[in-house]
Amino acid sequence: MIPRIELLNTGSELLLGNVRDLHLSWLGKGLFPLGLRISRQVTVPDGAMIRDALVEAFPRTEMLIVTGGLGPTTDDMTRELVAELLGRRLLLQQEILDNIQERCRQRGFTFHSRMERQAMVPEGAIVLPNEHGSAPGLYIPACEGVSSVRPHLFLLPGPPRELQPMARSFLFPLLKNLMFSPQRVDCRIYKIVGMGESMVEALVGLKLSQRGDLEVGYCARPNEVDFRLIGSREVLEKVEPLVLAAVGEYLVSDQGEGMEEVVVHLLKKAQATLATAESCTGGFLASCLTDVPGASEVFLEGFVTYSNQAKSDLLDVPAALISLHGAVSEEVACAMADGARARSGASHALATTGIAGPGGGSLEKPVGTVWIALSSEGKKTEAWREYFPVDRTSFKQVVAQSALDHLRKLLQKPSVKSGSKTF
């Protein structure tokens, strides 16, 4: 049997919306290769509601990961609540206290007596050292309680930069040891752009879901579907040709890679280079590309030309062109792309110019309008008018995705399927 594993996130800031949780997706991805899947995730505010959530989770799961509430301030209560529920005493560990005091000295912070709480350890708990913060994590092995069995408990610090190294060094190895016969399944995510999820289901999904040895899932985003298959490697390999035949040129990647990874790999393969000229995406397109390790081999330079002056100065867009057609126009988009390619010497250049809003729209060019241009060596520069009436941040994202997709299609043109198999 695969053990159940639950995640309990504590922190009022998560429920108030001031801070966005990163743990679920990070831990979910990290646990899958161990053969583990989070069966439920719960968020509760700081304080006594943590107790209710713990009591409810205990009989439901074999392993429970709790994040947050290990800090030095009054709203941090996880350690104390767990000790109380398990009927364990909290004992001061001098070594932890010494570490905290040493940390304060090194960083020039004053030691406060309240920090001492972070050196308290429930009897029988195993301390998980924290390389990037003062509160250590705690592992309390499963045990018979007064009236019932308790799950394996892992208490981890809330900040991702403390939790993540601790999970890599201790949580994942401990979980691996606890699993006697992990059932290994693989997950394949086909990223499909320009085809609706109903179509994907009709073409291939329904048939695959009837097999019984595959878990089939869909996640739709604007203009994009993640088609997810979970099963044994053999089954996944067997059905892959069916998927490829069904989705054809709409397939962006078959391992869940993001669009930017796909484009960087295609550029490397083609020994081509790229420059960007951004108005409305304001650096986001360049930032997507530079999120990919090794992007520096293909991404030569990026221009963020918000002002008209910058478009002329940096990209040689004639001022007359801007005043004649407006900054958001086919002509200016093409001139930006051509200018970026000429200045950088790259084989391709992408340009974006649009109205992200909230202000700046007109009847003819409402907020959400964008021109995307692609200039490529030995090819006529092309431009596309698109319309994404979404909030400012989403606008930057969908425009950057769409710009990259135009380049992807050009780079993949010769042979889609063989291209998609080599990433």
Next chain:
Amino acid sequence: MIPRIELLNTGSELLLGNVRDLHLSWLGKGLFPLGLRISRQVTVPDGAMIRDALVEAFPRTEMLIVTGGLGPTTDDMTRELVAELLGRRLLLQQEILDNIQERCRQRGFTFHSRMERQAMVPEGAIVLPNEHGSAPGLYIPACEGVSSVRPHLFLLPGPPRELQPMARSFLFPLLKNLMFSPQRVDCRIYKIVGMGESMVEALVGLKLSQRGDLEVGYCARPNEVDFRLIGSREVLEKVEPLVLAAVGEYLVSDQGEGMEEVVVHLLKKAQATLATAESCTGGFLASCLTDVPGASEVFLEGFVTYSNQAKSDLLDVPAALISLHGAVSEEVACAMADGARARSGASHALATTGIAGPGGGSLEKPVGTVWIALSSEGKKTEAWREYFPVDRTSFKQVVAQSALDHLRKLLQKPSVKSGSKTF
């Protein structure tokens, strides 16, 4: 009494980590001004576990928001499970079906018979139109069930660009109507950089938490603390001078604004302008700035100069300087900032050059090393060597934050407190 409100997110992709939840933070922020706070959030996979989560939540809350599972594919089961649990029949609404077919026509998609499920409505439910997708939302008012009272149920689509407009148009107004005497409290978030949370608590937090009429919270991030106070407007105004006196120049903002908003506002106030020259942050710094509406007034242009060639071509960094000191050096950082300022004519320019990793580090300059430079009109160009041994994406974030903080300190120098009050 303030009604309890719970959020149930459905979707295996959330638990597998392939997709990050955006609903909790977005809804949390949107509900607070209505006097509502999410008391618990739960994520479960697609399928039958949704039923367990619904059954458990019903007696615990007065209002329940369920996201996802309204799509056309086999893994979408929320509508059917809810109807079954409430003992309601599902009836086809022709108007919804017509809309879906019209949508398909407009977008050139083929209509599939499975989409018909999206036009099924549980008896007694109120349909919430979806402007950005095919599945409408559903509101099922609270009612006496066979054996117990059911909460008000809101079923919303999973994609954020469908859920968010629907929540603004229907969910928030409906909830407002359901609340007879909302208890209005305000939330103030003081963003503090360079002071630990224990210090904030010792200086002011502990005293405030003893008042009894304030909820005090802390959220620590690398080099940063959000100090959160929730209470009536009168109390918040009364205690504000205590907070300001305690945290002084460490205060970045007092309304929870991000660093980039603070910097854009300070630049506007000073009638100053900014240019950026980015190597290791790869456009992320420019993208942060252009996330702020109105940034175009102060942000003139950005250069993403990943390659040494680009640093010389675009920013006039002498090639000899790069070969002598290396691209990650004080000299090159300063030359980049000076070059960006000279080229753009901006009053300030920020430059970043560092080693984001995973490759490229050396003993002398390990992965995580960065030089940040600030060039300002009439001032000697300054540079700071910093070290952030974190993953590639976090590296870009902390370097961008740190670069902006150097500029903030310069802009706030004359009078910190009056500056922080005027945003």
